Amino acid sequence: MKARVHVMLKNGVLDPQGAAVRHALGALGFDGVERVRQGKVIDLDLAEGTTEAQVRDMCEKLLANTVIESYSIELG
Amino acid sequence: MKARVHVMLKNGVLDPQGAAVRHALGALGFDGVERVRQGKVIDLDLAEGTTEAQVRDMCEKLLANTVIESYSIELG
Known part of the structure; x- marks a missing residue:
């Protein structure tokens, strides 16, 4: 499965x-x-069965700096 | 009007x-x-009446290095 993550600076930054x-x-x-x-776009090829919660966890831990960046996830 | 441009490295790069x-x-x-x-995502706020051809021109001239990058345009 595929996921696309957008990481943008928050408004005001x-x-x-x-x-x-x-x-x-x-x-x-x-x-x-x-x-x-x-901003950044990150395309991920993931093992079948990966959940959106796991992708969210990747964003929180690595892909986005949530102090100044927001992210959105599209599963495809 | 708004446009979103994705710029990704071509496959093989x-x-x-x-x-x-x-x-x-x-x-x-x-x-x-x-x-x-x-890759990169570029969100553009454009004057009303800007055409997709103009956005394509921006990509060709500045936003993407078309030797190694491909781009896609979404008008919104």
Whole structure:
């Protein structure tokens, strides 16, 4: 089975990477880019029978820094 | 309007970040993690009327290195 985890900085946490991307897009002539947030996506191939609770545990223990990051899990 | 872009290393391109995550999950006792690929997710807030073609152009010019990375676009 597969799981996809998104890890994003929480709202209110400064995102310098996103700001740099927004700036660079403007410099390349792309107008109308109002806000950019950059995060991580982690695709996991898991043994059959792995539960969403286990994936949540992986996020809490390793994949996300829950002080400043939020995560979401999609099982596929 | 919003767009979400996923940028992943192409299959066959070594993903040392993904390998490190897989190894760390194993060390934490999570068995059955067979493969991990890590990529970037970029959330864009765009002016109304921005087209998917423009977002594709942003990917080609800045967001993805299309030699080694593939990207996908979701408009929301």
